Structures are given as C-alpha cells and as structure tokens.
Amino acid sequence: MASNNSNEKNILVLNCGSSSLKFAVINSESTDLLLSGIAERLNQSDASITTKINGTKNTEALGEMNSHLHAIKQVGHQLKLNGLIDTIYAVGHRVVHGGESFTQSVLIDQDVINAIQETSGLAPLHNPANLTGIKAATELFPNLPQIAVFDTAFHQTMPEHAYLYAIDKTLYQQHGIRRYGFHGTSHYFVSREAANVLNKPIEQTSVITVHLGNGCSICAVENGQSVDTSLGLTPVEGLVMGTRSGDVDPGLIIYLQSQHQYSTEDIDELLNKKSGLLGLSQISNDCRTLEEALDSDNEATQKQAQLALDVFCYRVSKYVASYTCALSHLDAIVFTGGIGENSDYIRKTVVERLNLMGLFVDEQKNIQARFGQGGEIQSENSNVKILVVPTNEELVIAQDAARLASAQVTN
Numbered sequence: 001m002a003s004n005n006s007n008e009k010n011i012l013v014l015n016c017g018s019s020s021l022k023f024a025v026i027n028s029e030s031t032d033l034l035l036s037g038i039a040e041r042l043n044q045s046d047a048s049i050t051t052k053i054n055g056t057k058n059t060e061a062l063g064e065m066n067s068h069l070h071a072i073k074q075v076g077h078q079l080k081l082n083g084l085i086d087t088i089y090a091v092g093h094r095v096v097h098g099g100e101s102f103t104q105s106v107l108i109d110q111d112v113i114n115a116i117q118e119t120s121g122l123a124p125l126h127n128p129a130n131l132t133g134i135k136a137a138t139e140l141f142p143n144l145p146q147i148a149v150f151d152t153a154f155h156q157t158m159p160e161h162a163y164l165y166a167i168d169k170t171l172y173q174q175h176g177i178r179r180y181g182f183h184g185t186s187h188y189f190v191s192r193e194a195a196n197v198l199n200k201p202i203e204q205t206s207v208i209t210v211h212l213g214n215g216c217s218i219c220a221v222e223n224g225q226s227v228d229t230s231l232g233l234t235p236v237e238g239l240v241m242g243t244r245s246g247d248v249d250p251g252l253i254i255y256l257q258s259q260h261q262y263s264t265e266d267i268d269e270l271l272n273k274k275s276g277l278l279g280l281s282q283i284s285n286d287c288r289t290l291e292e293a294l295d296s297d298n299e300a301t302q303k304q305a306q307l308a309l310d311v312f313c314y315r316v317s318k319y320v321a322s323y324t325c326a327l328s329h330l331d332a333i334v335f336t337g338g339i340g341e342n343s344d345y346i347r348k349t350v351v352e353r354l355n356l357m358g359l360f361v362d363e364q365k366n367i368q369a370r371f372g373q374g375g376e377i378q379s380e381n382s383n384v385k386i387l388v389v390p391t392n393e394e395l396v397i398a399q400d401a402a403r404l405a406s407a408q409v410t411n
C-alpha cells in the first residue's frame, strides 16, 4: 500500500508535454517516490496511461477520453485507488520557458499564467502544453496550491557576456532574443549533490555539469550558480542530442533556404527531429542502440554508429574544455542524464580528449558507476574529480512546491 502519514508533504508532480503527461507523487521530506507514470499519445485514439506503483506497472487505454484533462482525471483516480488522494499537499508543474520573468519557482496565480503565456513564443511546443496541464490540474484540484518550476530559472544568474548573442542588440531589447538555457532543475540538483559528495559548501563549489539524455546540455556552475550553459534561446544550441543538431553555422539556414528551397517548417524538422545522433548515424537517436551497433557484423552499420558517437563525444569534450574559462576553479566534472549516468563508453571517450587538462578516468570505477549507482570515477593521477550523479528533476519540483506551499500557509 502506497499511502502514508497524511501530515507528510506528498507532492503531485506534473510534466505536461504536447502529447504526453508524466506524473509522480513524491514525498518531499523522505524523497520517496510513491507513484509514477506516463500518459502517451494524448489527443489520439490510441492514447494510453501507464501507472507504476510498488514496482508494478499497469497500462490502460484512454479511448475517447484522451485529452490532457482526461489524463489528469485518470491520475486523480489512481491517487484515490491507492489511498493517496487526501495526502497531496500541492501540485508542482514543470514549465519549460520562464523567459526573464522567472528567476525561481513560483506559486501560480493569474499573473503567472499570463507571463507563461507571453513567453510561449519562445517555446511554442512546450509552454502551451505546460499551461494545459496547469489549467487541468487547477480545475481538478481547486483547493491545492499549484507551483510552477521553470527549466530556465537556474540559468538566470548567467552574466551578460554569456547570455548575449553577438547580433544587433536591439533584438534582445525588443524581443528578448538571448541565451536562456534549459535543464535548469537537473543542473541545479546534480551540482548540489556533487557538493555533498565533495563535502564542500555549495557556495564554494564550482563544477561543470554534463547532462546527457535525449536532450543534452552542459553547465558551468560557479560557487553554486549557473554562469554558462550550452542550450540557448531554444533547446537546439550546443551539444549533439538524440535528434537535435546542437551548434551549426547559422549560415546553413540561409543556404538551405536560398539554394535548396527549405521552408521554415523544413528547417525546424531538420534541426529538431532529423539531426543529432539519428541524423548522423541514420540508425537511431538512441545512444544504447548505437553502442550495440558498434559490435555489428555489418561494417557499414558499425561505421555509421561510430561516426555519430565520435561527433557526439568530441562536442562534449570541446564544451567541457571551453567551460573552464567560465570558472575561477574546478572541483569536479559531473556526468548525469540517461547517457551520462549509464554509458561508461561515452564518459571514457569524452574524458580521453581531456587528458591534456589532467583529467583521467579509472576504467574499473567508470564501469562500476553504471546502473544508476553514481560515484567518483577519476583515476589517482587525475587533477580534477569526475563524478557520476543520477539526476532527479521531479524531486527538485516536489521540494520547491512543498516549500512554496508551506510559505503560503505560514503567510
């Protein structure tokens, strides 16, 4: 039975995408995950919802009831079935883009909803979906505080020289065109975890956090604050990702438009969906699949996978090296995300190109750090520590939501 003491702060965490809804109930004090799941292919006839509780998964078709609101109602039903509904203290929402309006998490009111709406132009796929989730949850749980936690907020400490593009400055002044960064909750969480491992106060801890999942980004964290990060105005800049290109020459876009009749939609499709590991390998966006393909009997397949992984790793190494110039000192490099936490091959290959900086991996420790265990993986002669830290973005959302909901009660 998942129910627990109703005095404890159980938070419903919602991460609403354009066609999916990820949800979790987390106890913000014990950090226990009490229930989790995902509703997929929303607004389509084959929509389904999968709930995981006590290690058991259950999937149900949503049929005609396939909207975000229906999915959140179904989450409410699961909370009731599992004796959790009356234990929920607040709802925490992941919101992708907070622009310059939000430097931290906030309690949601109409002004906040308007500001998220105004920022939607910068995240047209994500922010409207996040708002749908907020509206549905407010309708369903009208008495619970709703809190927004932004992917961009942690990076609002970046200095001007890191966040400005070298383009006509009036574009920043008039349209907010600048670098914002994403994955903020992950970089925030793993930098704090790293400080714990290093046994140093976060205010004195400087690390480079490397988040490698389907989306990838890197962050220079100086004494606990983000001072540079690789994703920019949109989540395309920087590292090579599953299907996103990362850095390309902006002239490429002009060239494709003028010489090959690419439309805006074609360019969007190319850079967001057909690039990255998938575009380079022509096999898969999935790192594990590509690592398996390295052992393929088919030489062409093996070469294509190798090339994609080489470009991926080289870009990460290049960014780690360049981010040392954002920091006054470097306590550790921290790997996280599905790839960063699980792939000893990627970590080893990235660090091999950093030997000149005095970074070295211990082969055995690197292999042992697989399977979500984390730990230190540097060798004895390494100048800098190298850590593997499992990320937990949902926990950050739950803890921020609990804190802000408590503050509201206290006030």
Ligand code: ADP
Pocket (backbone or CB within 6 Å): 212, 213, 214, 215, 242, 285, 286, 287, 288, 289, 291, 337, 338, 339, 342, 343, 344
């Ligand atoms: P998201 O950004 O969607 O949250 P994740 O952080 O879960 O994604 O990362 C997904 C990536 O992690 C995929 O490319 C997957 O192949 C990779 N991955 C997971 N486990 C392993 C593994 N054991 N070895 C290599 N790659 C892995």
